[in-house]
Amino acid sequence: MEKHEVKAAKCAAQLSAVEDAIYVLGGKWKLRILIALLTGYHRFNELQRTIKGISARVLSAELKSLELNGLVKRVVKADQTPVVVEYLPTEYTRSLKQIITVLGDWGLKHKKRITGKGVKIMEKEVE
């Protein structure tokens, strides 16, 4: 195998692996939900309050998707009234901690970089 073929193969492998990760974790909300989950928020409305801006509809859909991928466990405690539903992180969810850490670190640096320079790329204010 020649040099550029090696390069191509490595790039393709990297590309495909990252692609898979993005496929599961991508989108606006999934990682945020997982962070809240790992932080200790487990109830539906609690999650909605913690994750600013998410609607019940979207939260519900995202939780289902995450459950399909084994990243959330939905637990119904039927022995209580009213019924309590909890969304719990799984063992598998904890394997994401490194991703979250690394991404968070970079995001922090990036914010400092742009606010430090006084550059505003796009408007993002809320109020």
Added chain:
Amino acid sequence: MEKHEVKAAKCAAQLSAVEDAIYVLGGKWKLRILIALLTGYHRFNELQRTIKGISARVLSAELKSLELNGLVKRVVKADQTPVVVEYLPTEYTRSLKQIITVLGDWGLKHKKRITGKGVKIMEKEVE
């Protein structure tokens, strides 16, 4: 500050940092483009060939967005005919290497996890 307030503050900080990262790197293509860039692909059509499935329109738009964020440098070599345009990673781009590595590792594990179990979450085939 009480315990749950600390938790809330930490979670919010983490949330906001990751949010910032997603804002810049999110979407279907940005990270893939950066990987190709870091691997050594610099020309427009070269990138399009390497990143399977991306259209010229989208590639063009994404490159502009990345350039705005300082993650790509567009270099025109006017001393040649025809004019050669190169998209080069910056120093700042290299700060993403860890993210790419971690994300790639996880994606690889995840793929093994699902293919190993024979689970097909959603259809994703191309042909």
Added chain:
DNA sequence: CAGAATCCGTTAGGATACTG
């Protein structure tokens, strides 16, 4: 509280064709 149902606007991004 924990959602489902409905409606509806925005947008990411695909397909194709064209240009200097």
Added chain:
DNA sequence: CAGTATCCTAACGGATTCTG
């Protein structure tokens, strides 16, 4: 080669209302 220009649609996601 290095893009632009158009057109178009599927998916994302916001707002609101309703329910057991």
